[in-house]
Amino acid sequence: MMGRRLRLALFTAVALVQIAVAGGAIVRSELALRTGEAFRFHIQPVDPVDAFRGRYVAIRFAIDRAPVADDLELRPKKRVFVPIEIDADGFAILGQADVDPPASGPYLRLRAGGIYPDEEGNRFVWVTMPFRRYYMDEDLAPKAERAVWGGRRGQREASVSVRVRDGIGVIEELYVDDVPIHQWLAENASESR
Amino acid sequence: MGHLSIRWLLSELPNLEKDGVIDGAAAARIRAHYGESAAFSSSRLAVAVFAVFGALLIGSGVILLVAHNWEHLGRGTRAAISMTPLLVSQIFVGWVVLKRFGSTAWREGSATLLALAVAAALALVDQTYHTGGDLESFLWRWALLLAPLPWLLNSTAVVMIFLAALTWWAGAAKVEGSEVLWLWPVAAAVVPHVIQVLRSDRRGLRAANLQWAIALFVCVAAGVSLENRVPGLWIVVYVGLFALMITLGAVNRRDEEGLWRRPLEAVGITGSVVLWLILSFDEPWRHIGWQHVRTTESFHEVASWVDVLLAVGLPLAAIAVMALLLDRRLHRFQLLWCLSVPLVAVVWPVVAATDSEWIGAVALNLLLFGVGIATIGTGLKTQSLATVNLGMVVVATLVVVRFFDSGFGFILKGLAFILVGIGFLVTNFVLSRRLRATVVEDR
Numbered sequence: 001m002m003g004r005r006l007r008l009a010l011f012t013a014v015a016l017v018q019i020a021v022a023g024g025a026i027v028r029s030e031l032a033l034r035t036g037e038a039f040r041f042h043i044q045p046v047d048p049v050d051a052f053r054g055r056y057v058a059i060r061f062a063i064d065r066a067p068v069a070d071d072l073e074l075r076p077k078k079r080v081f082v083p084i085e086i087d088a089d090g091f092a093i094l095g096q097a098d099v100d101p102p103a104s105g106p107y108l109r110l111r112a113g114g115i116y117p118d119e120e121g122n123r124f125v126w127v128t129m130p131f132r133r134y135y136m137d138e139d140l141a142p143k144a145e146r147a148v149w150g151g152r153r154g155q156r157e158a159s160v161s162v163r164v165r166d167g168i169g170v171i172e173e174l175y176v177d178d179v180p181i182h183q184w185l186a187e188n189a190s191e192s193r
Numbered sequence: 194m195g196h197l198s199i200r201w202l203l204s205e206l207p208n209l210e211k212d213g214v215i216d217g218a219a220a221a222r223i224r225a226h227y228g229e230s231a232a233f234s235s236s237r238l239a240v241a242v243f244a245v246f247g248a249l250l251i252g253s254g255v256i257l258l259v260a261h262n263w264e265h266l267g268r269g270t271r272a273a274i275s276m277t278p279l280l281v282s283q284i285f286v287g288w289v290v291l292k293r294f295g296s297t298a299w300r301e302g303s304a305t306l307l308a309l310a311v312a313a314a315l316a317l318v319d320q321t322y323h324t325g326g327d328l329e330s331f332l333w334r335w336a337l338l339l340a341p342l343p344w345l346l347n348s349t350a351v352v353m354i355f356l357a358a359l360t361w362w363a364g365a366a367k368v369e370g371s372e373v374l375w376l377w378p379v380a381a382a383v384v385p386h387v388i389q390v391l392r393s394d395r396r397g398l399r400a401a402n403l404q405w406a407i408a409l410f411v412c413v414a415a416g417v418s419l420e421n422r423v424p425g426l427w428i429v430v431y432v433g434l435f436a437l438m439i440t441l442g443a444v445n446r447r448d449e450e451g452l453w454r455r456p457l458e459a460v461g462i463t464g465s466v467v468l469w470l471i472l473s474f475d476e477p478w479r480h481i482g483w484q485h486v487r488t489t490e491s492f493h494e495v496a497s498w499v500d501v502l503l504a505v506g507l508p509l510a511a512i513a514v515m516a517l518l519l520d521r522r523l524h525r526f527q528l529l530w531c532l533s534v535p536l537v538a539v540v541w542p543v544v545a546a547t548d549s550e551w552i553g554a555v556a557l558n559l560l561l562f563g564v565g566i567a568t569i570g571t572g573l574k575t576q577s578l579a580t581v582n583l584g585m586v587v588v589a590t591l592v593v594v595r596f597f598d599s600g601f602g603f604i605l606k607g608l609a610f611i612l613v614g615i616g617f618l619v620t621n622f623v624l625s626r627r628l629r630a631t632v633v634e635d636r
Contacts, residue, residue, distance in 0.1 A: 007345065008290050014341045015283040021338060022279060022314040026272045029322035033268075055262065056323075132327070135320040137262045171323040182264075 032170040036163035037106050039084055039092035040175070043158050055141035056133040057174060059160060065124045066094035068115060074099070074125060080112045082127060084164065091159065097125050101167060109167035131162060131171045136181075143185055147176050198396065199227045237297060238398065244302030245350045252309025259317045268321055275317030282310040286346065294347075297399075304348035308355070311338050329369060332362035340379060343386035349403050352383050356410040363417040372493050376418050383407065396447065401454045408438060408460040415503070420496040425481025426504045428472060428553075429541055433507030435464045436531040440514035443527040462530055466587055469533065469561050470594055478553035482545020508534050526571050526580070529564055536560055561591045576628055578621070585620060589613045 042062035066082045074080065083095035083102045094108075101107055113126030136144055147156065161172045174181040206220045215223075255278050263271065286303045293299035312335050319325030325334075336358040343352045359380055363373040387407070390400050415434055419427050442457030452459050471477055515531050518524050540556045543549075568584030571577075596609045 004291060004294065007294070008287060010341075011287060011290055011345055014345060015287070018279060018283070018311055018314075018338050019276070021334060022311075022318050023276060025315075025318045025322065025324060026275070029318075029324055030268075030272070033322075055260075056320075130326060131323055133325075134323050135262055137264050138260070140264070141262075 028168055029170045032163045032165040032168050033172060036165035036168075036170070038172065039086075039106070039162050039164060040090065040159050041092050041162060043160050043174075055138045056135040057141055057144050059129075059132050059134055059171075061129045063094055064129070065126050066097040066110075068097050068123050068125045070123060072098065072115070072123075074112050074115055078112050080110055080125060080127065081107050081167065082110055083107045092162070094127070097127065106164050107167055108164060108169050129169075131160070131169055134160065134171055134174045134181075140182075140185060144174065144176075144181050147181070147184060147188065203227060241298040241301050244298040245305050248302045248305035248350075249309070252306050252313070255313045256309060256316060259313050259320065262320055271317060271321045275314050275321065278310040279314040282307040290346070300346060301348050301350045304342055304346040305350045305354065307346075308339055308342065308351050311335060327365070327369070329362050329365035329371070332358050332365065336362055336379065340382035343383050344389065347386065347389055349386070349390065349399050349406075352386055352403060353406045355383065356380065356406055360410055360413050360417070363414060367417050372496060373418050374493065374496050374499070376414055380410070380414065396454075398454075401456055405453075405456040405460070408456050411438075412460065412464055418496070418499070419503075420492055420500050422487055422492045422497040422500065423483065424485045424487065425478070425541070425545065426500050428477065428481070429504040429537060430500070430507055431464070431468050432533045432537045433504070433509075433511050435461045435468060436511035436534045437461075437507055437514065439465070439527050439530050440511055440518060443518060443524040444514055446524075458527065462583070465530055465533065466590070469557050470590060472557040473554055473561055473591065473594065474598070475550045475554045478544050478550035480548070481541070481550075484545065484548070508538065526568070529567050529571070532564060533560060558591065558595070561587055565591065573624070576631065578624055578628065581620065581624060585617055589617065
């Protein structure tokens with residue numbers, strides 16, 4: 001039979017791991033949000049619900065693949081490092097993915113899918129964005145979804161701002177037509193009802 | 194000492210006294226001691242059950258409050274709030290470990306609360322920072338953080354929560370096309386707790402509850418974790434699994450009364466009936482075996498071999514335990530329900546080699562019919578109404594399923610249903626009267 005002290009010591013260790021996992025996510029996210037560089041990504045949202053974490057706006061990024069060098073070989077599900085670049089409209093796009101982080105400049109650490117050639121024969125890798133959900137108040141999430149689709153598909157432009165630090169990205173805000181979602185919902189209360 | 198052993202001891206006391214092994218005073222002392230402890234243990238059990246349910250309700254309530262999403266509170270506040278239930282229940286569990294570890298109610302209740310608090314903390318942090326990915330990623334982290342608790346806190350309730358989270362994760366991940374090979378190694382975290390419980394009271398209610406949880410988990414997990422590269426291998430895996438459950442339950446049995454205390458046999462037999470009924474159709478037997486190995490999709494190499502390992506290992510293990518039962522000349526009834534193992538061992542390769550699915554379907558129809566009739570026979574011989582009814586359910590479902598399957602008109606189908614129903618009622622009526630008559634004669 002295990003002694004009381006030993007059991008308490010082991011339990012304390014387990015409890016610390018539990019705190020570290022939950023708290024670590026807080027620290028990582030806060031660091032990225034406070035000190036990370038901000039980018040805007042185009043998105044296409046829909047509204048589902050999660051049994052534990054409530055309602056959210058599911059986010060599909062308009063870009064979900066990155067170019068790769070001709071000689072790069074990758075096994076699926078490996079980590080890749082993808083530099084972030086800015087397009088002419090000021091939105092973020094993905095640079096050339098590699099197995100090592102770039103020497104300078106902001107980048108994201110992403111999970112790779114398969115490598116395929118596109119229509120012009122250039123190789124690209126499918127990537128899964130780690131931020132795929134924007135959690136919202138249970139009443140607001142469905143309205144946000146309707147706001148973005150607005151009855152006519154793709155009528156309004158949706159985007160998210162993401163703060164990036166050391167390859168980790170954390171969503172900061174969801175925008176509809178360049179207006180933060182909560183502000184947009186307040187201003188368009190009648191339309192989003 | 195277990196509940197059943199106490200009951201046995203108390204029932205032996207008059208004989209012991211009569212034979213002069215112990216005197217009346219000693220018998221009275223034993224009766225007082227164990228009689229009280231038995232009554233005490235059942236009231237303690239009730240308290241434990243209420244403690245667990247209370248903790249479940251409170252914990253689930255916290256999770257629902259979290260799910261509402263209190264956006265206007267701001268990030269900092271929500272981060273602080275997310276850690277609060279976790280810290281509070283951790284301190285609570287720490288206090289229980291120090292002061293109340295002997296009490297099942299305190300232990301199980303506090304452990305349940307902590308298990309749900311972990312979920313609430315993870316959920317709220319994910320929600321606040323829009324991180325954490327899909328549901329399966331959440332369930333995976335939750336299950337891993339729960340894994341040491343069943344053993345450390347000696348908690349059966351957490352085993353159930355842990356296995357449920359793990360199964361849910363595996364199902365969700367499988368739907369997404371991810372690999373769930375880690376399911377089994379992680380699930381093995383419950384083994385130390387199982388040993389704990391079996392050592393302290395292997396015939397007790399806690400051991401029964403634990404076996405229910407594990408039996409149900411294994412049923413689902415086996416299906417979820419199969420890679421299905423070789424079509425139809427699941428048939429062999431499940432036939433082996435259910436036979437192993439039935440035989441293991443029978444081997445370990447010592448006059449346990451009631452269905453609840455025989456989870457392995459109950460799950461094994463129920464699972465067998467469902468499985469055999471499915472296999473009595475042509476469809477599951479179509480295009481099975483090595484000639485139809487799937488090549489178009491990508492498969493996980495190790496997981497594919499685990500499939501083969503299970504398909505060979507489970508039936509072999511079942512056969513080993515069956516041999517043990519045969520040797521002891523015991524539990525003929527349970528052996529009857531394991532006939533599927535030798536049958537499928539012959540039929541599966543034949544169907545795979547010849548691509549004639551009707552062989553499998555016909556074999557399983559005959560098996561269902563034969564075992565059903567034999568079960569009715571056993572029930573009549575042992576005068577057990579429950580056994581007779583089990584056999585009748587098997588035969589009746591078989592008849593009903595085949596009638597639906599066939600091209601008969603509604604009139605014939607309707608008549609068949611009515612006949613089966615009358616058969617049920619008449620058998621039960623006659624048998625219960627005969628049973629009552631025997632009881633009267635015995636008096």
